[in-house]
Amino acid sequence: MTLEPFGTRLRRAMDERGPLCVGIDPHASLLADWGLSDDIVGLERFTHTVVEALADRVAVLKPQSAFFERFGSRGIAVLERAVADAREAGALVLMDAKRGDIGSTMAAYAATYLDPASPLFSDAVTVSPYLGYGSLRPALDLARESGTGVFVLALTSNPEGAEVQHAVRAGGASVAATMLDHLRAENAGAAPMGSYGAVVGATLGDSLAAAGADLAINGPLLAPGIGAQGATAADLPKVFGAAVRDVVPNVSRGVLRHGPDVAALRESAGRFADEVRAAVESGGPTAG
Template structure:
């Protein structure tokens, strides 16, 4: 469960309220993307010992997972004051097997101990039984005759809607009691987004516009009409669509990947912040983590995160 200002949130409220409070408290809308590649880690992490705490030789997966964890902790420590959340890409940890999943869990704990929200970049989307299991794994707990089994404890997750709206409902059923949110893919940042998302519908408009309408209907922004608990993944590489998406989803928080290495620019995303500072979350991964090399990596990452924070806060 996330922490804010070093204090554990023991009674989480709606995700939209928690997000707005975190953004206001940290004066940041920057989300640190963590996509660790074992072949490209900060130097100190690459030098992690090849033995575990008991002095036993690590397997290749165990050694890689330990180095990835050390790298992620170092990056979080370097930029924590400038960001509001981390977004670990689950595939980058899961490819390392069971040690990778354990490293992911400890990375999440480290980020939350620093007061950061955690958005699990999972992009899950499946029938109701599987969707509920995904949500329990990432946002909630799994009831069992042996006792409740805690999941990852993320504050939100990303999800794919393309099997239908009924695949999103179970994620909310599990997430909402825990104060967790869901960010649904709407108009993504990759070049291939145009293959399907830009298709014209028989009744007019494009596919992403219909998905946006459904996402807006799913979200609960509470009695005060604040930020909704269902968000949208909106690529920063297609800023010409942001204003229209905001019209369709007036209270929806936008998760905006693609800034930096993919060519997106913070300056082009002003419409995202129409509902308030928490209306847009700027995601940056490589542009922060790979901002510098060697002994300068941490300082360069911190400087880039601060630069992005100032740009985004100025728009909001």
């Protein structure tokens, strides 16, 4: 069965469930806070609880692969199960893997996350363009074929990112602005929106202008940084302007710290979702 394009599926999920993305980030400290052991049993219980609590209500769940990889093959098995269960319950799964390599190796990363035959098949994956946007081509092409999406790091939420992302190229455009230009070209003509997203931190405030960033890429903008990193939903209209209706805000620890109680996780995600909805309505005159 061929999937509809990711951008179409994501827009529908955002309309039906609201745009919130919740991260599945099983930090060792969170496992401890939840009264779980820092081992495969704790990892499995944590992950299963988050999926059970949220996969039937949030638009996107974003497992952070590193927290599973640190447990080796058994951690990956937990991740595989989480992806399948979350998708089954109706959430889109964005695999946060931040992969990037030369094209021929990128093809293997693409196959891992975006080929429907793979055990880790996800609706979308995060990638790093530090080897050059063109090195991402195998992932961009496979996404088009399989109805999946790719989120390219453009302006990350951490303060260190500016060193690379604000760097100015020979023609005068910043590295970040160049990535956004590539994505705009990739998404041209797609409706209701394209499947190629940019990662733009919700924490960035005025520094977006410093990077000369035009966020109108006709694709989704993953905005991490709400909650533990200090940004709030109310910041979204200020940071994203008219592009706010294309923003998929991510919260990880801000929600996860309310576990292991399922009702408390749901209540927290619901609160963030309400705040995001209010912020998008206040800031997006073209919101539909």
